[in-house]
Amino acid sequence: MTKVTMTVNGKSVSGEVEGRTLLVDFLRDAQRLTGTHVGCDTSQCGACTVHVDGLQVKSCTMFALEADGATVTTIEGMGNADGTMSALQASFQEHHGLQCGFCTPGMIMAASSLLKVNPKPTEAEIRHHLEGNICRCTGYHNIVKAIMAASGQDVSAIAAE
Amino acid sequence: MYAFDVTRPKTVAEAVAALAGDEAQALGGGQTLIPTLKQRLASPATLVSLTAIDEMKGVCADGGTLTIGGGTTHATVAAEASAYPALAALAANIGDPAVRSRGTIGGSLANNDPSACYPSAALASGATIVTNNREIAADDYFQGLFTTALNEGEIITAVKFPVPEKANYQKFVQPASRFSLVGVFVAKYADGVRVAVTGASENGVFRWTEAEAALSANFSADAVEGLTASADGLINDLHGDAEYRAHLIKVMTKRAVAAAK
Numbered sequence A: 001m002t003k004v005t006m007t008v009n010g011k012s013v014s015g016e017v018e019g020r021t022l023l024v025d026f027l028r029d030a031q032r033l034t035g036t037h038v039g040c041d042t043s044q045c046g047a048c049t050v051h052v053d054g055l056q057v058k059s060c061t062m063f064a065l066e067a068d069g070a071t072v073t074t075i076e077g078m079g080n081a082d083g084t085m086s087a088l089q090a091s092f093q094e095h096h097g098l099q100c101g102f103c104t105p106g107m108i109m110a111a112s113s114l115l116k117v118n119p120k121p122t123e124a125e126i127r128h129h130l131e132g133n134i135c136r137c138t139g140y141h142n143i144v145k146a147i148m149a150a151s152g153q154d155v156s157a158i159a160a161e
Numbered sequence B: 001m002y003a004f005d006v007t008r009p010k011t012v013a014e015a016v017a018a019l020a021g022d023e024a025q026a027l028g029g030g031q032t033l034i035p036t037l038k039q040r041l042a043s044p045a046t047l048v049s050l051t052a053i054d055e056m057k058g059v060c061a062d063g064g065t066l067t068i069g070g071g072t073t074h075a076t077v078a079a080e081a082s083a084y085p086a087l088a089a090l091a092a093n094i095g096d097p098a099v100r101s102r103g104t105i106g107g108s109l110a111n112n113d114p115s116a117c118y119p120s121a122a123l124a125s126g127a128t129i130v131t132n133n134r135e136i137a138a139d140d141y142f143q144g145l146f147t148t149a150l151n152e153g154e155i156i157t158a159v160k161f162p163v164p165e166k167a168n169y170q171k172f173v174q175p176a177s178r179f180s181l182v183g184v185f186v187a188k189y190a191d192g193v194r195v196a197v198t199g200a201s202e203n204g205v206f207r208w209t210e211a212e213a214a215l216s217a218n219f220s221a222d223a224v225e226g227l228t229a230s231a232d233g234l235i236n237d238l239h240g241d242a243e244y245r246a247h248l249i250k251v252m253t254k255r256a257v258a259a260a261k
Helices: A023-030 A087-094 A104-117 A123-132 A141-150 B012-019 B033-038 B074-080 B085-092 B097-102 B105-111 B118-124 B209-217 B242-259
Strands: A002-008 A011-017 A049-052 A055-058 A071-073 B005-007 B024-027 B046-049 B059-062 B065-069 B128-131 B135-137 B156-162 B166-173 B180-189 B192-198
Touching: A011 A023, A023 A049, A049 A104, A055 A104, A055 B097, A087 A104, A087 A141, A104 A123, A104 A141, A104 B097, A123 A141, A123 B097, B012 B024, B012 B046, B059 B074, B074 B085, B074 B097, B074 B105, B085 B118, B085 B166, B085 B180, B105 B118, B105 B156, B118 B156, B118 B166, B118 B180, B118 B192, B166 B242, B180 B242, B192 B209, B209 B242
Parallel strands: A002 A071, B005 B046, B024 B046
Antiparallel strands: A002 A011, A049 A055, A049 A071, B059 B065, B065 B156, B128 B135, B128 B156, B166 B180, B180 B192
């Protein structure tokens, strides 16, 4: 076992991990941050998406040891400081960007990562950015709509389907 | 996964020393190796993570050569390889954003997956693969399915790309996995055109020399119209048979030539 220390959602945390301990297992099992989901465990679905040093990664495809010293943000760190939802989260609620909700943490982490570098993405850019995040309920339409709305763009032209 | 240790050396020298250990295996961004470990298809005693080695990261353009550190992620190449736009565009379309945050050029070239994008760019550019102890020409480097000229414990520290006059990469993706069913990288240099094909062959990336000759004489999509890529040795699977892939090679080559800039 090896000790790792990282900053998770603004708080310094430490723990003992095996070499094979995945970052997602460290977050969920040791830190009890269960908002980060394991959907496929094969690096395809994106439900486990978190930010490591500001970059979106699949936490099921990175070892906890590789995040030693890093700054990690999970879905639990995405709300406003007063406990209310961020504009992006509220937009998912407003535009029905989820049904079962299992993929939603990953969708929020991916979308926020896109909006950071591209504050006004086109629909095509949003769909391209979400290539690594799978939703099996919504057909993506309302997710795309929620992200566009969160970026302050008019979504009335995007027909409800 | 079977149990293993993970070490994170800070320098190439430390990594080389660590890789000399029993059952040690280099770990780049892990986007292929970690899924492989989960399937218990590999069982190293020690993984030597290369992600903490700063001297292996970064993109540098100098006098017609673009040098990319072996530990540079696809996302960084996409953002910083503006001196070679076709290469930056290729990197920007590997996998998905999360994969591009972790996956590295050195890892991709060391793995030499027959459907990976980077091998086509390296071969079409006549790139030089720089390791901890030598330089290998791309023409000598790729030796078949998941097989390269790398020795045990050898690390790709950088890749040197001669910047072409024009180039383009066209990928026809397998719609579920988004891996290239066929990808073609075309690069035009003062002394000729090189065409490298990924995704298609049972032996991994290869050069389509007939197209190179035709395009060196006349760099236009029409120049390859009369050619037929051979279906011999091409991958035949449920996503497409060998003849289909052979057809795609020509179509993707024409598209790449038409889009080259």
